[in-house]
Amino acid sequence: MISTFFMARRLRNGVLLLTALIVTFALAWAYGVTLHQVPYATGWGLFIMVVFLTFFNLRKKLSFLPLMPAAVWMQFHAYGGIFTLVLFLLHTDGSLPTGRFETILWGMFMIVGVSGLIGLAINRIIPIRQQQRGEPVFRDRMGLFRSQLASEVETLILNTMEETQTRTLSKLYTARLSPFFAAPRNLFEHLLGQRGGIDKLLQDMDSADRYLDNKARETLAQIREKVLQKDGLDFQYAHLTLLRAWLFVHIPATYSLLLLSVLHLSLVYGYRLGTS
Secondary structure, eight states: OHHHHHHHHHHHHHHHHHHHHHHHHHHHHHHHHOOOOOHHHHHHHHHHHHHHHHHHHHHHHTTTTTOOHHHHHHHHHHHHHHHHHHHHHHHHTOOOOOSHHHHHHHHHHHHHHHHHHHHHHHHHHHHHHHTSSSOOHHHHHHHHHHHHHHHHHHHHHHHHHHHHHHHHHHHHHIIIIIHHHHHOOOOHHHHHHHHHHHHHHHHHHHHHTTTTTTTHHHHHHHHHHHHHHHHHHHHHHHHHHHHHHHHHHHHHHHHHHHHHHHHHHHHHHHHHHHOO
């Protein structure tokens, strides 16, 4: 039922986006036929869209105001961003810039546009991947869960050492388990869908199993479950970090683009007034 709703919403928004693009291209053609300067019209359209898209970040900061829900703003932001990127190509006629300032403006627009598309893909893909590894966990609580797992593993090993006098688990903990539980591990592997790091750790644990008695083996089996829980936690952490990391590119670039756009408009109309 939910997937049907999302598919219907995407189809509707896609049709609206396509309609808006067709109307924009038709207006640009008509504007050019009447000997008006199309770049001025598309330039103002771009500026209005950049201002509108910037409001999405402000909307998240002003969540207490009785505005539209953030999910609705997100839809406007995503499809409006795609529309703006196409409008930019229309504005530049698909050609590369020549002047220094135009090159900076063009490059900043590309950074904002490409990072926005990457962010759109990330926000679509990562929630699906997270559901494959259990319930999502709030990023701010992951440190607490990680410390709790590390403490439980340490307690299991200390208790087993007192009962069995074995040193194998102690050596395994010092060499492999303690570093693993101390911080998030194998982040890039989690993002790439690989398992080399965790599989190597599990192999080392299996190798130690042959030197243990029955009591220590039971402990090792419990530790193995803790390791898998920690690996799942690292999986969630890697993807949540990626969700945040791209914003450190997209948001500053967006505000920089807004300032450059204001300067660009000032230069264009200043030059126009100076030559009139």
